[in-house]
Amino acid sequence: MATPAWAGWIEAVRALKIELEGVTTSFRYPHILIGRQPSYPLPPPATIYGHIASTLGEYPAPDSFRFAYSFTHLGSVDDYEHTWLIERDGRKAKQGQPEPNILAGLSPTVREVLFQPRLTLYLDRPDWYDAFRTPVFPVLLGRSQDLAAYTRVEIVDLEERSAGYFDHTLLSFDPWRPRVGLGQGLLMPRLIDPVDRQRVTWARYVALNNRAFLPLPGESGREPQLIRAVPQGYRVWVDPTTRERRGRQRALEWLTVRGEGEALDLPA
Amino acid sequence: MPTTLSPPSALGLRWTDYPLMDAALAGLCVFSQVRRPEDLTAEHLQTFQRWAEDAYFSPEVTSWISVVFTSNFINYSFTPAKRREVLREILGSYQRPGLLGVPCAIFPELPAQQRVARDLMPMLMGRGPMNFYPDGQPGLPLSGQAITALQGLSLAAPLVSGRALVLDADDKQLLLDVVAEWQEPWLKRISLSRPGDEKKPIWAAARTRLMEAIRKVIEKQPSGRGPARLPFAGGATLYHLTNSGQGPDAAIYTLEQPALRFMELASQNFPGAWKPLFDSRRYEADKTKDSAFGFRNELDEALFSLPDEAPFFLRRYLMPPFTQALREAKAEARKGKSSKKTEKNAPPVIPLAGLWGITELFLMEVVGMEKARVEAVEALGQRLGRWIVAENDKRLFRELYEARGAGPLRHVLLKAMLEKSKGDAKSGTEDRDLITTKDEYLRIFTEAEEVTRADFTLARDLLKMRVIQYLHDARFFEENRDDPELQNTELPNEEGEK
Numbered sequence: 054m055a056t057p058a059w060a061g062w063i064e065a066v067r068a069l070k071i072e073l074e075g076v077t078t079s080f081r082y083p084h085i086l087i088g089r090q091p092s093y094p095l096p097p098p099a100t101i102y103g104h105i106a107s108t109l110g111e112y113p114a115p116d117s118f119r120f121a122y123s124f125t126h127l128g129s130v131d132d133y134e135h136t137w138l139i140e141r142d143g144r145k146a147k148q149g150q151p152e153p154n155i156l157a158g159l160s161p162t163v164r165e166v167l168f169q170p171r172l173t174l175y176l177d178r179p180d181w182y183d184a185f186r187t188p189v190f191p192v193l194l195g196r197s198q199d200l201a202a203y204t205r206v207e208i209v210d211l212e213e214r215s216a217g218y219f220d221h222t223l224l225s226f227d228p229w230r231p232r233v234g235l236g237q238g239l240l241m242p243r244l245i246d247p248v249d250r251q252r253v254t255w256a257r258y259v260a261l262n263n264r265a266f267l268p269l270p271g272e273s274g275r276e277p278q279l280i281r282a283v284p285q286g287y288r289v290w291v292d293p294t295t296r297e298r299r300g301r302q303r304a305l306e307w308l309t310v311r312g313e314g315e316a317l318d319l320p321a
Numbered sequence: 322m323p324t325t326l327s328p329p330s331a332l333g334l335r336w337t338d339y340p341l342m343d344a345a346l347a348g349l350c351v352f353s354q355v356r357r358p359e360d361l362t363a364e365h366l367q368t369f370q371r372w373a374e375d376a377y378f379s380p381e382v383t384s385w386i387s388v389v390f391t392s393n394f395i396n397y398s399f400t401p402a403k404r405r406e407v408l409r410e411i412l413g414s415y416q417r418p419g420l421l422g423v424p425c426a427i428f429p430e431l432p433a434q435q436r437v438a439r440d441l442m443p444m445l446m447g448r449g450p451m452n453f454y455p456d457g458q459p460g461l462p463l464s465g466q467a468i469t470a471l472q473g474l475s476l477a478a479p480l481v482s483g484r485a486l487v488l489d490a491d492d493k494q495l496l497l498d499v500v501a502e503w504q505e506p507w508l509k510r511i512s513l514s515r516p517g518d519e520k521k522p523i524w525a526a527a528r529t530r531l532m533e534a535i536r537k538v539i540e541k542q543p544s545g546r547g548p549a550r551l552p553f554a555g556g557a558t559l560y561h562l563t564n565s566g567q568g569p570d571a572a573i574y575t576l577e578q579p580a581l582r583f584m585e586l587a588s589q590n591f592p593g594a595w596k597p598l599f600d601s602r603r604y605e606a607d608k609t610k611d612s613a614f615g616f617r618n619e620l621d622e623a624l625f626s627l628p629d630e631a632p633f634f635l636r637r638y639l640m641p642p643f644t645q646a647l648r649e650a651k652a653e654a655r656k657g658k659s660s661k662k663t664e665k666n667a668p669p670v671i672p673l674a675g676l677w678g679i680t681e682l683f684l685m686e687v688v689g690m691e692k693a694r695v696e697a698v699e700a701l702g703q704r705l706g707r708w709i710v711a712e713n714d715k716r717l718f719r720e721l722y723e724a725r726g727a728g729p730l731r732h733v734l735l736k737a738m739l740e741k742s743k744g745d746a747k748s749g750t751e752d753r754d755l756i757t758t759k760d761e762y763l764r765i766f767t768e769a770e771e772v773t774r775a776d777f778t779l780a781r782d783l784l785k786m787r788v789i790q791y792l793h794d795a796r797f798f799e800e801n802r803d804d805p806e807l808q809n810t811e812l813p814n815e816e817g818e819k
Binding site for chain 2: 082083084085086087088089090091136137138139140141163226230231234235236237238239240245250251252253255257259262263274275276277278279
């Protein structure tokens with residue numbers, strides 16, 4: 054079993070916090086390519102990696118950062134769009150004509166679109182503050198037409214607490230699935246190797262579309278929102294600038310896009 | 322919970338977490354009577370191959386293939402010998418080496434054999450288009466093992482309403498158990514399918530089919546299991562897919578564990594109320610659908626919208642029996658004019674006390690309402706009910722019942738408070754309890770910042786349900802059945818409701 058992303062998180066308490074707003078977004082399932090293209094409910098780590106790269110202007114090393122986020126939207130709707138399907142044109146050239154290259158055909162596609170996305174992204178790289186203040190490429194989230202904007206970029210000092218709440222976020226399947234009643238188990242692309250794009254690392258997550266509360270000392274109960282137990286040694290870092298709910302503030306689940314992990318952690 | 326990846330077997334099969342592949346592997350495991358894909362051997366695949374070489378040409382599986390794999394070998398333009406040869410080639414892919422020079426996209430530890438399109442892996446594009454693939458290379462590189470294993474979908478993903486029903490469960494044990502529930506009748510259906518037969522009634526209602534299977538899985542668990550414990554962790558996602566050339570489509574339904582726990586606890590703890598409530602939402606299959614696998618239960622299907630749609634669920638499924646109590650009083654008043662038809666069409670009687678228990682369970686298990694808040698609603702409902710009965714205040718009940726927004730509701734509560742306080746002062750009674758207090762109101766209807774709670778409608782409807790239950794138990798409606806004020810009382814529609 055791979056070392057969990059949070060295991061090495063000890064001293065870094067300063068984090069970069071970015072708030073993003075958009076009009077629409079969609080995170081398609083990579084292997085559902087025809088007919089209706091549903092959207093993941095939350096952005097996969099590979100999407101976050103691409104997003105960061107577009108802001109920095111280059112792909113950072115996959116193991117050079119950790120991230121946490123909270124993502125909400127107002128609702129989803131199926132939109133109708135045209136996809137140009139491109140194929141190699143295998144026909145022979147006619148006399149005097151240029152060599153055929155590609156063929157493109159229009160294909161109507163239904164795509165699930167999430168309306169008014171809001172992303173609060175945390176990075177353990179406060180030194181990227183300037184980059185997020187002046188992104189290299191246009192700010193997008195999701196498809197190339199899903200323009201977005203950073204509404205706030207700031208550095209926050211995280212605080213270690215005994216409890217907090219996970220807020221519309223991804224949790225690592227292991228160790229959280231047996232402990233969290235809410236949420237959908239989902240396989241998501243974690244890293245698409247920018248050099249060899251055929252190499253994709255996948256991992257399973259709990260996509261939490263609600264809030265789940267880490268228990269306060271001595272707290273127990275049957276509520277679905279209450280996380281049943283916290284993994285041994287888990288340190289709860291909260292953003293002290295967030296809204297207090299049930300005596301707790303937003304806790305961050307740090308994730309990575311590193312190539313190793315449960316998805317490829319196979320014995321030789 | 323076997324969710325993490327395990328070492329490959331000689332065949333190289335293991336759980337992958339890819340919904341289609343894991344469902345297919347579960348189909349093969351159940352068919353081969355093994356509990357893990359790692360235990361699948363070449364002999365198991367050969368047995369499957371022998372079954373498939375016969376079954377794939379039955380009308381039942383031919384239809385299934387056209388929906389799931391679009392494989393053209395089932396076309397009658399091929400000779401029967403050619404069709405069998407193509408099928409043998411697909412099923413025997415695992416026996417050929419992977420020489421493509423890239424890893425398999427699903428089992429990256431295995432070399433890929435070929436780049437596949439939608440005829441070998443559902444929901445990919447056709448063989449030509451290069452969009453959405455890296456480096457413009459059409460197709461997904463898969464190993465021979467993956468290509469053969471995907472055919473296991475024929476053992477795991479029955480056709481329901483013309484689409485394949487693919488389950489992705491967080492707990493692989495649940496996946497195996499549900500596939501086992503589906504596989505037996507599915508294989509029986511296939512074995513009875515003969516060329517020239519009339520079209521059989523179809524299976525329908527995807528979400529109901531999953532809930533039915535889960536209930537059977539739970540029933541088979543050894544007794545002694547704790548009442549609040551399900552025999553599996555996490556939830557499930559249902560992929561209802563068609564890869565058909567006629568119109569591919571994908572619907573995804575999520576079943577979260579709180580909804581499952583609610584269903585299980587409601588049926589265990591309140592069977593007297595749960596059964597009639599559940600049965601009242603069952604719609605029998607028409608003649609085009611299979612009687613055992615074609616009926617639909619609306620309540621089952623609504624569980625997939627939880628917890629997000631909890632206020633809607635409460636209003637649509639748990640509240641109507643309470644309002645029915647009021648309707649019954651009206652019907653009673655009109656009895657002279659009413660015909661037998663009214664009685665015949667009346668919904669089954671659901672005991673309100675048990676239903677309030679189910680409602681409380683729903684609040685605790687699905688909504689996650691704090692116990693103190695549930696108790697506050699209960700207490701306020703009781704006090705209001707008692708006051709309405711004591712004063713025979715039909716107008717107050719009507720105003721409460723018809724109140725939609727926070728303002729009108731507050732007005733009703735304030736009015737009741739004032740009336741009771743004045744009454745108490747006049748009578749000099751010792752019972753000088755207020756109908757409600759500021760703290761209680763804030764606890765039920767507002768959050769810390771004293772803004773109206775996002776789930777205001779839920780709290781409001783709960784209060785109405787509790788008051789109606791009290792009035793029903795006190796025979797208030799029966800005693801006032803001739804009252805015109807009560808006759809004209811109607812529940813207001815929510816915005817967007819018809």
